[in-house]
Amino acid sequence: MTWLEYHELTKHSAESLRRTQHYLDWANMPNPFRHYEGVRVVDLPADPPAPQISALEVLEGKTGNTLARDGAEFLSQLMFYSASISASKRVPSTGAIYSLRVNPSSGNLHPTEFHFCTRGLVDWSNGLYHYRPSSHMAEQRAIGDFAATLGNDSAPLIFVLTSIAWREAWKYGDRAYRYCLHDIGHAWQALTLAARSLGSESFAIGHFADDRVAESCLLSADEWPMLIVGLHGASIPVNKLNGGETVVFGGQPNRLSEEQKTYPLIEGIHTATKLSTESAILSLGEPKVSGRGGVRLPPAFSTNQSFGVVARTRRSALDFKGGRGSISLPQLATLLSGTRQRLFADFATDRYVHLYLYVHRVEGLEPGVYRFWPEHAELERIKAGDQRLVAAALSLGQDLAGNACVAFSMIGDFENAASRYGDRGYRYVHFEAGAIGQRIYLAAEALGLGATGIGAFFDDEVNRYLGLSSELGQVVYHFAIGYPVVDPRLEA
Ligand SMILES: Cc1cc2nc3c(=O)[nH]c(=O)nc-3n(C[C@H](O)[C@H](O)[C@H](O)COP(=O)(O)O)c2cc1C
Structure with a gap:
């Protein structure tokens, strides 16, 4: 296999x-x-x-x-x-x-x-x-x-x-x-x-x-x-x-x-994906993903929500309050900023995961699909128009991806990872996607928002919708951020 x-x-x-x-x-x-x-x-x-x-x-x-x-x-x-x-x-x-x-x-x-x-x-x-x-x-x-x-x-x-x-x-x-x-x-x-x-x-x-x-x-x-x-x-x-x-x-x-x-x-x-011998990965230096978009994001900001409180109160939202409330552009910039930071790992000398956003309700940003270019913190619009139905449908019909303020497709550059690491690279692309997801969860919580990781999506439909050929990557993970509905089952 x-x-x-x-x-x-x-x-x-x-x-x-x-x-x-x-x-x-x-x-x-x-x-x-x-x-x-x-x-x-x-x-x-x-x-x-x-x-x-x-x-x-x-x-x-x-x-x-x-x-x-x-x-x-x-x-x-x-x-x-x-x-x-x-x-x-x-x-x-x-x-x-x-x-x-x-x-x-x-x-x-x-x-x-x-x-x-x-x-x-x-x-x-x-x-x-x-x-x-x-x-x-x-x-x-x-x-x-x-x-x-x-x-x-x-x-x-x-x-x-x-x-x-x-x-x-x-x-x-x-x-x-x-x-x-x-x-x-x-x-x-x-x-x-x-x-x-x-x-x-x-x-x-x-x-x-x-x-x-x-x-x-x-x-x-x-x-x-x-x-x-x-x-x-x-x-x-x-x-x-x-x-x-x-x-x-x-x-x-x-x-x-x-x-x-x-x-x-x-x-x-x-x-x-197993290895039978040790062989250290040679560093390629700091990874760079260059590309520019027409929307320059404002600087990230900080809140005084402590790490201790945020880590322990982080939860996955069951669903989001669709149609109500937007997030601001500085909030979006802050959510994305944490995903740009260096990951300290032997396999992280290159970045294999790229973010595509389904923008539903972000002040100052037209609804549409955007690609995030991390090096200059810019967004490039690749599709215009309301994406709520599409985002939910692509996420295996889960409403939360449409009710969110913004949903994500993380696109994994599997081919490049495999050409560098063989089948082992398959693990690294997923580790990177999970790492980005964890950073989004914590940033959302610190901003008073909610987030949910979404592992279930129609793979080829996402790839087709975003116009990706396999050399450009394939969807590896979905995410959604917004104002969470109250979960009555939560006890503490
Ligand atoms: C890799 C991954 C995939 C997930 N996929 C989904 C999903 O498709 N739909 C969903 O509603 N929640 C999804 N979740 C959220 C989990 O259900 C949630 O993390 C779990 O119930 C524990 O709740 P907590 O995050 O509040 O601790 C996913 C979480 C992870 C980490």
């Missing part, structure tokens, strides 16, 4: 929706929480100090400074503002309650797990841990210097983000691998931006030998390593490299559902 075959075979079309025999087997729904049983579980202190820096400043690249007393408090802050449970919803018909987290996830199924290796954190044993969001604790799976086994000999803290594709495939079938990759992009930025708000920086590695990393992190066969994120900086409380012997506990991964189905297309694309 190649990335192109997988992509073609998992496109939505009117025909593919008619053909599908997929149904939701509720009795077999996978548990959204992985636990490793039989290992020591370390408490992360409650109510860790909140990052006070403005969320919009963090998105523009500024670094906060929220001091932690020791390793446990730093880890608690980091996870509380990137991956913990932050709200819950009640199903009106049954009264059942389910949780929502700081990082968003397609269908709230949360395929992403956070593993981390520590080295020299104050009052915290070096080792390999797994974050347990259900109780905000760390499962100690081994002690010793596991960071070294990941090929990193300097960072005091290294995360390995993994995907459990079955969780997502249970609902979305073969297309689910795409959503797992988007989710990793979101989780990466949730982690990286929380780290920055606390005063540390990060660098992500996407190009690694998969099986070696899976082995180092003692992963079970249903968990696949996707991204390694190293954290560094003065705000991480480090004392000395307390050596010591290596002891492996491992732990028994919990069973997620009675029966775990396999999806040959997902197995196929995962195998196609």
Whole structure:
């Protein structure tokens, strides 16, 4: 299987929706929480100090400074503002309650797990841990210097983000691998931006030998390593490299559902995108996407909504108040500005995702479709007229894309990514789209707006509507921003 075959075979079309025999087997729904049983579980202190820096400043690249007393408090802050449970919803018909987290996830199924290796954190044993969001604790799976086994000999803290594709495939079938990759992009930025708000920086590695990393992190066969994120900086409380012997506990991964189905297309694309040897990516320097449009955006502005509050109150809008209220051009400029900032990753030496906007209600901007040119912060109008029906129809008939003030098609330059990285490039385009999406979510929240990531769209219809040939790219993700309707199910 190649990335192109997988992509073609998992496109939505009117025909593919008619053909599908997929149904939701509720009795077999996978548990959204992985636990490793039989290992020591370390408490992360409650109510860790909140990052006070403005969320919009963090998105523009500024670094906060929220001091932690020791390793446990730093880890608690980091996870509380990137991956913990932050709200819950009640199903009106049954009264059942389910949780929502700081990082968003397609269908709230949360395929992403956070593993981390520590080295020299104050009052915290070096080792390999797994974050347990259900109780905000760390499962100690081994002690010793596991960071070294990941090929990193300097960072005091290294995360390995993994995907459990079955969780997502249970609902979305073969297309689910795409959503797992988007989710990793979101989780990466949730982690990286929380780290920055606390005063540390990060660098992500996407190009690694998969099986070696899976082995180092003692992963079970249903968990696949996707991204390694190293954290560094003065705000991480480090004392000395307390050596010591290596002891492996491992732990028994919990069973997620009675029966775990396999999806040959997902197995196929995962195998196609795996690497068996290490080879570092050579930097091409700062990526540039040059092009000009007729609309120059005003400068971005900041609000004093703190990162801590914004990260924890971010939610996906169920729908938007169609027909009511516009956003201003400076607000749109601020939303887009955060997407222009550099992404710190080995695969981010080029930008593969380009933004097309369906402008419905933005003061001073005629409705139409615009391409965003990030280098000069300009918009180029490529279609005129009301786009509300089209945006909703292209997003698999989801009203929210028409009721928003602005909706997006993110267009992925898959061909170029594949010519540089082979099939592995398929992952990187989705990571970048998810990363941009996470930045849009946080910027929207900081501006008092709502946003929703949209993974379901009619692929070829979008490509046709935007007049894209495959060399120009294909749709990889949709997004919508506007004034959210109240969700009566939300509890906290
Ligand atoms: C990759 C991705 C795809 C999504 N696709 C859709 C979608 O097609 N329609 C929709 O209404 N919500 C979509 N969502 C929003 C999720 O349903 C939402 O993140 C999840 O229910 C958790 O809620 P929260 O974001 O408020 O934490 C998507 C989210 C992500 C990250």
